[in-house]
Amino acid sequence: MGTRERDMGMPLRMAFLLWSMNVCTKAVGLGNSSCSGAAAVCGNLTIPYPFGIEPGCYIDDWFAIGCNHTLGSPKPFLRRLDLEVLDISLKGTLRVNYPMTSWCPKNGTKNATWSEANVTLESSPFFFSKSRNIFIAMGCGNWAWLRSRVGLIGGCMSVCEKDTIQTNGSSCNGIDCCKSTIPSDLDVFTSNVLGKSGNFSGAKDCNYGSLVDQKWFEGNLTNHFEVRKMSQVPVVLNWEINESLSSLVKETNSSHSTCQFANGSSLLGNMSTTFTCTCDSGFEGNPYLVDGCQDIDECVDLELCSFYDLRYDCVNVPGGYYCDTVSVSDHKSRNKIIIIGISTGIGLLFLFIGGWWSHKVVKKRKNIKRKEKFFKQNGGLLLQQQLSSSDVTVEKTTKLFNSKDLEKATDNFNVNRILGQGGQGTVYKGMLTDGKIVAIKKSKVIDEGKLEEFVNEVVILSQINHRNVVKLLGCCLETEVPLLVYEFIPNGTLSQYLYDQNEEFPATWDMHLQIAIKVAGALFYLHSAASTPIYHRDIKTTNILLDDKYRAKIADFGTLRSIDVDQTHLTTTVQGTFGYLDPEYFQSSQFTEKSDVYSFGVVLVELLTGEKAISSTRTKECRSLATYFIHSMEKNNLFDIIDARVMKDAKQEEIIAVANLAKMCLNMKGKKRPTMKEVAMQLEAVQTLQKSPNVQQNHEEIEYAKIEMYEQWDTVSTSTMSGADSGVASSSSSHPLLSC
Structure with missing residues (x-):
């Protein structure tokens, strides 16, 4: 410790010690049956932890018990629900x-x-x-x-x-x-x-x-x-106990308890939200306390190890017992056997040490061969050949990481490092040896028949250099499944931004419009400007990330199962997400650039309405947000479904322009949808008009943008504030009229 800390006075050190003891006591979930001097008893009912009466004696306010003395004999009540408690079982x-x-x-x-x-x-x-x-x-x-x-x-x-x-x-x-x-x-x-x-x-x-x-x-x-x-x-x-309170329940081998989530999986390996704990077999007590589960002494039953007319020694061990095969009358013989066994054991100890050392050497060699096998199996040789070829210029931007560095970066892929899970794999947060924070995706097993396509796509995605596309930094192929390393995006997903409260950075219409423009521009780049056109196939709010300045970036290309369609573009075979999938895809089984346009249209509607793509709170026919949105426009009820924050910040003509654009993106026929280039231009035109609404415009491009948008507004009902005729008129030929 430093000189300043060593010179602290005795009162300050005592206060720090008392505070540390208090924190430790809470962290292990209370080690005594009493708390603050008050016994956890009300009437004839004993109140076990995680329930409690005194403040600090229960794990959460929902588990607080009130003891009512006004009804004659004391009666326990759940304070927050005001229900009389008859009995409590630690079995949940x-x-x-x-x-x-x-x-x-x-x-x-x-x-x-x-x-x-x-x-x-x-x-x-x-x-x-x-x-x-x-x-x-x-x-x-x-x-x-x-x-x-x-x-x-x-x-x-x-x-x-x-x-x-x-x-x-x-x-x-x-x-x-x-x-x-x-x-x-x-x-x-x-x-x-x-x-x-x-x-x-x-x-x-x-x-x-x-x-x-x-x-x-x-x-x-x-x-x-x-x-x-x-x-x-x-x-x-x-x-059940909420997962956020798991730090107040100590799950260690010494406590002889097991905590599992509601679906039965271990507390250390699942992303569920609630769990319960039980004592292990052979133990009894309170599994929510440190050392609360005590060993059951089965040997108190004297007849447990009696067989016929002989009684053998019952030996109690943690979690069980065993019957000594030597009769009580033969203790001397048993002691001789023990001495011989100890002597033999010492001799064998040296043999085991030599065997362990040999095993360690063999295991190390086997591990090296195993990594070489996985590297070859995952297409490592082909990728090295691609990176070293003269016509590929990604050597400096693409790196082949080793598994040891990535295991260290993620603390051996600790569950606490998980950023998210999806159909393509699990994403972990990691820090490389140089201090750089990255996102490491542990992918699912690769299809051996698609190795060449996988390698080609890794190379092509490594060449993508767009500020609104998450950068692929490299990969590791010497593990059983490939590991992909991306740049780390700190502010979560667009879905979290829209549907979770963010008091520090509240959502505004300007921010919504800016996000839409950035995503549209990135998709236009992937479709048209990249060296090899790429279709994303899974555009949704959870695959749009926000950086430290809340700028949108497209992520999750699912590179593991890429295929080449017509030898003209790359597409990733993601299964897709209901609510975002192109309806035409189900009929033709062919994914086109207009399929990404449809998915982007759903995202635009989410930015306008603040509602999720699929919601069980809407009627069965309109659980799909796309259907709900089109129906509302056909019924001239557009402004009834617009998010209140958008209505407050945006102008009426801006909302109508973006709504019309979203409607064109959601056309049932892909050929009638605009391209992402046209979508990006329309959104930028809305932003340009938004910045200078009352100033005389002299630039030809702004006037052209206004003409383009007003041509799209020619079917819009002019009276939008009355509610009866608000919204956008549309042709019923593009979408069937549904009843929501």
């Missing part, structure tokens, strides 16, 4: 008292008094257990149904016994009582019950409906109709 379940929903007749009329539960688990780590709960409805002649945010999800019907309410039944078999299962991952629902064929006329008793703990309802109740006297019933919730 929680029993709570949940309010019943009732429908009571009013003065013998068809009207009814409703008492409906209004507790939602949305956005919480809790959801209703499918395996532990059922939906029940009580009453004569019920017609009950259960709804969630997605619509009708279940229901049941019951009949009356002799047209009277059953009062002493003990089974819910469809007579005055019916039940139904519930779907998985249910976090919010509403229930409705109608009595006597849809009305309450003549009904004397109330009808009830609710989720309920199936084991409690069918096993603990002697009479199911006792539920009608209850305002709340037990319901089982599943709970």
Whole structure:
């Protein structure tokens, strides 16, 4: 340490030590059953971590338990949901008292008094257990149904016994009582019950409906109709912990616990968002605490190692036990065997050391041969030949990296270095030995029949030098799958910029227009200006990156499976993304430059509307943003779907111009779509008019741009602010009129 730090006073050092101890205690998830001097107990219920009562004793506010002393005996409640907690299981379940929903007749009329539960688990780590709960409805002649945010999800019907309410039944078999299962991952629902064929006329008793703990309802109740006297019933919730809190749960071999994501994969190898933990086999305790899982001593069972008339030693080991094959009466003989075994072991130790050293040498040689095999298998020899040929000038810009450097740059491809995953592979953030930050793409297995095409495309993409295309710096071919090294783009994707909040750099219409111009210019370069025309095949907002100054750059060419079409251009065989794919591609199976134009049209609509290319919140017919946009224009409802931020910043004629351009890009017939050169020119014309809207224009190119745009606006309805006639008129021949 430096001189200044060594000279710190004792009070300052003590304060730093206490702060460090507090941080360490929180990082390992609390090592004691108490916190801040308060026992984690409320009434008869023990509150285990990650739940807790005192501040700092629970992993998250959702797991905070309040202990209510105003109801007689202390009762625990989930603070944020205000639900009484009946018991907590570390296996990921929680029993709570949940309010019943009732429908009571009013003065013998068809009207009814409703008492409906209004507790939602949305956005919480809790959801209703499918395996532990059922939906029940009580009453004569019920017609009950259960709804969630997605619509009708279940229901049941019951009949009356002799047209009277059953009062002493003990089974819910469809007579005055019916039940139904519930779907998985249910976090919010509403229930409705109608009595006597849809009305309450003549009904004397109330009808009830609710989720309920199936084991409690069918096993603990002697009479199911006792539920009608209850305002709340037990319901089982599943709970999971958000991945962002994983630092508060220590997952090490010494803790003898395993944490897995909801889909069953390991916490260290998945990108899911929630997980649960369990103690390993042979251990018990709290898996969310450091050393919370303790070894089970199986040997307390004295009969465990008794066979016939002999009893052998039971030896407890972490996670299990074994029975010593030597009888208790033969301890002396066993000790002799142990001495002989130790002596033999020492002799064997030297033999093992020599064998290990030999194995290490052989393994090193094998690893070198393995790298040579992969290098040849991945087309390394062909690529070296291409780079060294006299007619290729990419030696200085393309580099062949070695696997050791890239493993070091990514910390052995640590999951914490993952920037994103897609159909072509996984992208990691890495730092080279010279300090340069790069993006390293670990691709999927290469098709051996396409080695020559792959190598050719790597060479051609290395020659691309455009400020709005992510630069390919080089590759590594001595691993099982090729590694491609790109320049690192720091500000994420256009999708994140549009749909995630960014208070430091909010989205504006000027920024939207600038991004569209840059992407269009880059695509025009790839289609027309590059030495060999290239079709991208997967233009979408997640493949458009933003640099440190929020300038757009096209990425993810999927170079691993490139093919040569008609020997005139390169195209990458990406499967594509629904919502962006050219409809004409499905009919002809031929991808053209106009297919990229269609995908860019979808991106333009996203910049205008702020909506995603595919959304389940829209009607089934209009889940595709392209269909939704075309339909809105045909109905003259363009300005009803434009993003509020765009409406605030942009002028009406600018929105109409860009909308018309997007509509032309989305034409069902590829031949009628503009080229990317025409698209780029139109967008630059909009930007030129935007910068000088009230100044007399003397430049011929600006006047020409205005004429070009007004020719595209000749079908636009002039009244856009009324709402009834706003938008853009269009011919129905280009798109079928859909009902959204």
